[in-house]
Amino acid sequence: MKPVNAVITKVVEETPTVRTFFFDTSFNPEPGQFVMAWIRGVDEIPMALSYNNAITVQKVGTATSALFKLGEGDSIGIRGPFGNGFQLKGDHILLIAGGVGAAPLSPLAEKASSEGLKVTTLLGAKTKEELVFRERFEAAGSVMVATDDGSEGIHGYVTQLIPEQENYDRIYCCGPEIMMKKVLDKVDPGKAQFSLHRYIKCGIGICGACCVDGLRVCKDGPVFGGEVLKNSEFGVYRRNECGERVRV
Amino acid sequence: MKPVNAVITKVVEETPTVRTFFFDTSFNPEPGQFVMAWIRGVDEIPMALSYNNAITVQKVGTATSALFKLGEGDSIGIRGPFGNGFQLKGDHILLIAGGVGAAPLSPLAEKASSEGLKVTTLLGAKTKEELVFRERFEAAGSVMVATDDGSEGIHGYVTQLIPEQENYDRIYCCGPEIMMKKVLDKVDPGKAQFSLHRYIKCGIGICGACCVDGLRVCKDGPVFGGEVLKNSEFGVYRRNECGERVRV
Amino acid sequence: MLSLTLTGLKLKNPLLLAAGVMGTTGGSLKRIADNGAAAVITKSLGIEPKTGHANPSMIEVDCGYLNAMGLPNPSYKNFQQEIDIAQDSGVPVIASIFGGCALDFSQIAGTLDADAFELNVSCPHAHGYGADIGTDPNLVEDITVAVKTATDAPVWVKLTPNVTDIKSIGLAAQRGGADAVVAINTVRGMAIDIESGYPLLGNRFGGLSGRAIKPAAIKCVYDLYDALDIPVIGVGGISDWKDAVEFIMAGALAVEIGSAVGNNINIFNDISKGMETFLAKKEWTFNEIYGMAHKI
Amino acid sequence: MLSLTLTGLKLKNPLLLAAGVMGTTGGSLKRIADNGAAAVITKSLGIEPKTGHANPSMIEVDCGYLNAMGLPNPSYKNFQQEIDIAQDSGVPVIASIFGGCALDFSQIAGTLDADAFELNVSCPHAHGYGADIGTDPNLVEDITVAVKTATDAPVWVKLTPNVTDIKSIGLAAQRGGADAVVAINTVRGMAIDIESGYPLLGNRFGGLSGRAIKPAAIKCVYDLYDALDIPVIGVGGISDWKDAVEFIMAGALAVEIGSAVGNNINIFNDISKGMETFLAKKEWTFNEIYGMAHKI
Ligand SMILES: Cc1cc2nc3c(=O)[nH]c(=O)nc-3n(C[C@H](O)[C@H](O)[C@H](O)COP(=O)(O)OP(=O)(O)OC[C@H]3O[C@@H](n4cnc5c(N)ncnc54)[C@H](O)[C@@H]3O)c2cc1C
Ligand SMILES: Cc1cc2nc3c(=O)[nH]c(=O)nc-3n(C[C@H](O)[C@H](O)[C@H](O)COP(=O)(O)OP(=O)(O)OC[C@H]3O[C@@H](n4cnc5c(N)ncnc54)[C@H](O)[C@@H]3O)c2cc1C
Ligand SMILES: Cc1cc2nc3c(=O)[nH]c(=O)nc-3n(C[C@H](O)[C@H](O)[C@H](O)COP(=O)(O)O)c2cc1C
Ligand SMILES: Cc1cc2nc3c(=O)[nH]c(=O)nc-3n(C[C@H](O)[C@H](O)[C@H](O)COP(=O)(O)O)c2cc1C
């Protein structure tokens, strides 16, 4: 599919570095699916859908900065939704979100709660101001917070909040790879799903740029079960734009 | 569409010069629609469907002769069905068939009779032996015959059989162009449909080789109402393979 | 809102009937004009009547059509009456012509009365000049010069995409005095019937048209717009108004439509309506979108 | 029933993974091999790591895909470990390589340990030899000679269709000692976003792959089979077993599959099963259909 012209209808400042861009177009994704957002003349980058018709973006570099310059009435090109989504199962689920990793998990939380599941979220960020979608997770269930600077919740990493004994049917996780690796090491991999981040070029499963071993993040993922990630490249190295191995 | 491989399952000798080739493939045409029959290595030629799964061919030249060499188990390529079909209307219809022009009219006769219409057929040929599908027309209604040599029915042209006063709701005609022109001149053009013959190249309405004035025999036809044919090239001239005008 | 002047011809919109489609009879050309085309181009006409290649001469493939008609035509000698009938429609009638040498071309253009000439310089059956005139810049220039000398009507040169560098051929046409170039003719191609091993066309291979060739055509138009000073007329795979807009943004001042006429005889009206609605919605003029992809 | 020997390599079927698709990591190459490919070809490898063009670098269009990846690759220096992982699958691993001059090519081929080399002589960013090595028969011949000198492994030369005469390039490769030619690389093309006027690729234009280019590829394979004594490997638009059979009838001894892997990672198994069933039904051998379109 060619990109559709998505006109921005609203911009919401979620944190000092994170904004949600709402569009005039709904993409009806499974929670966890992503789109390729084309900021014309600049770059095309992968973004999870945080609502049916919105992406939630952390300003980190060229394309995200260019996007932050756009407002209501401006438009970008959007291809997607691509990839798989999270598979919702069980009665009580645990969400573990680091930073803007909250973007794909928030619609999952809402879907789960609307289906009557019990939802517990562990939400981490650098500081209190950078906590993303806290209200959405709270509306869907209970929330525990960790911040790097201790400005809210526990002082430290969100992984420290993972209860040793509590009984969750499923665990869903998205955040920096190092954090996700720690989660993978700590939980029952058969119960957990992780939304991965790799350099995406084609977005449609052809070029292979996004592979974790033989698995395509853009097409077979971005969501993978913990078992296939165990003993894989995940958490060890990723590939840069050239395809060179880079330690995580 | 590319040609399908149609395997000949049965060959029926209808007259000394006309054979019906049945295929393992049904094309479910409207009566009057045609296919492009590709005798591989030889030529591709237009043929009306005389049954759902058959064409009825008069041996007149290179391709038809090559086809006559094929038998059960042999195959040809078939594209289609193409074009429009006859539009069945009214309670009592008149069919006027000259020679192998009976091919597209015979399934029309059967359809009409199965829908309870009264069917009268005027069937013409050079000689008695060359009358095509007489039994099919008889099974569908009444039949009057004309032969050039008087070996059966009246001695003369089928057009002489057209009753001056009788009340037919619709008239359907297929045969040599000169004969059809005579019919057009004699009947109420608003009531009559004619299946035309022009040199067909593409068969799909693009090249324009088959045009009668601006009308494409392969796509807008082969069946046309008498009114659009009045005061047209029809019956006056046709185009040869080069597109030159040739008097009919 | 869509009207323009193209090499001196006044057109009500930028949509023309492509050569070889519904172009053998005056009646068919007139029908297309009556259905909204701003101008119509005849089947390519040569010196002598030609029957063309054996059938199958056109086949639908996955994303387009393969044809090897083999330039069937009644010759220019028999064609003035058809042009006259087509001109009754009130739109310009462009004669597409081909030949084996510059003399053939100039003889035809010097005799026929048409509103413009489109030189089909990719005749696969040329005599004297070898198989493919349109791949040799010198021949293209010579022929263009010859035709410009023979007629006062505007001269368009239609280019083949089956070359290493289409810009060099377009520049040759421009040097020869062409008033416009037309890009592209069909892309060489072939298909095989796997049930029998036979090539699907009577001529074994042919030219690909339709949706499949649009990206190649857009690239040619884009490059020619950059390289030339004369207008580029785009053709190849247009089947809706979006395609037409894409060509114009790539740098086509007008477009021709061929294969898509088969399934929609009213395509010219449909596309012009679609373009008008689009421009109105975007508050853009035709001039603003013309060559737009080069400006950003 | 489908097994064959191709330039000395034993293949269980004639189906190979095309260069640039799932070819950057040993893991992805191995996955494709495990899913039925008889051999896999790596992403094209150059002298230095390359990031490639800005995104969008690949876009689906009407009947295929446009890509302008820009040859992103980690360089041959970092790639032996990936080849080794891929070879664990048990199938031959062919290294696709590119460079700006014969020396680049021979340096890479002389260093890497692979079962064969495929020379990508249509790098759009070659230094020294200008934009398009693969359009110049002399350069193609020189590079082929250089690589043949540097390695004992079979050498395949992959040809671009964007030339006036692909046969002349194929003959040059053959003169240079190539063991096979591969046809075709992508067809140059472009698409424009009509909502904004922007070209849809970061690089503005790119190469067309997928269904749209099959007729062009079949024609190239057909012509090369006639012109050359070495085998032709076909590639371009294959998405089911019928397409593969069509290429083999056109004269391809084996075929490569690229874009269609995206939607069907199991395509190699699917196609080999489909071909086996077809041959059994027709009571034909692989050898009977190989080049069949030339024999009737
Ligand atoms: C499936 C998926 C979903 C994502 N969802 C979100 C989300 O919801 N919200 C969010 O803020 N971010 C998300 N990201 C990350 C986001 O794509 C990057 O932050 C963004 O591409 C940065 O672009 P930039 O030009 O601003 O940064 P740059 O200046 O280009 O570089 C900064 C870093 O961004 C990353 N990056 C750049 N281009 C790409 C690319 N094509 N593919 C992957 N990473 C790239 C690289 O790691 C790079 O080092 C997601 C990534 C993936 C793979
Ligand atoms: C819509 C349509 C339906 C037809 N249905 C039947 C039918 O049911 N039964 C039947 O016997 N015949 C039918 N015909 C006529 C049939 O197509 C010709 O008899 C046949 O093409 C002759 O081929 P040939 O090679 O044997 O003759 P040739 O040796 O090629 O020449 C004999 C004559 O056949 C005609 N012819 C040849 N090629 C074509 C072509 N591509 N298109 C049209 N006419 C051609 C020409 O008038 C030519 O002068 C139909 C024609 C049309 C247009
Ligand atoms: C059946 C057919 C016949 C054609 N005949 C001619 C011709 O006589 N002269 C010519 O210059 N181009 C000819 N063409 C090429 C078209 O004019 C056009 O360049 C090409 O088909 C691409 O446009 P499309 O994709 O809209 O069909 C022909 C194309 C078709 C499909
Ligand atoms: C994303 C992508 C990347 C490609 N990269 C290369 C490459 O690095 N080297 C090369 O020789 N061909 C490359 N190609 C061309 C393919 O190998 C193949 O020749 C072309 O895509 C046609 O085959 P297909 O239609 O099956 O995809 C690439 C194609 C695609 C789609």
Ligand code: FES
């Ligand atoms: S980004 Fe191309 S396969 Fe995933």
Ligand code: FES
């Ligand atoms: S035969 Fe081509 S339009 Fe009818």
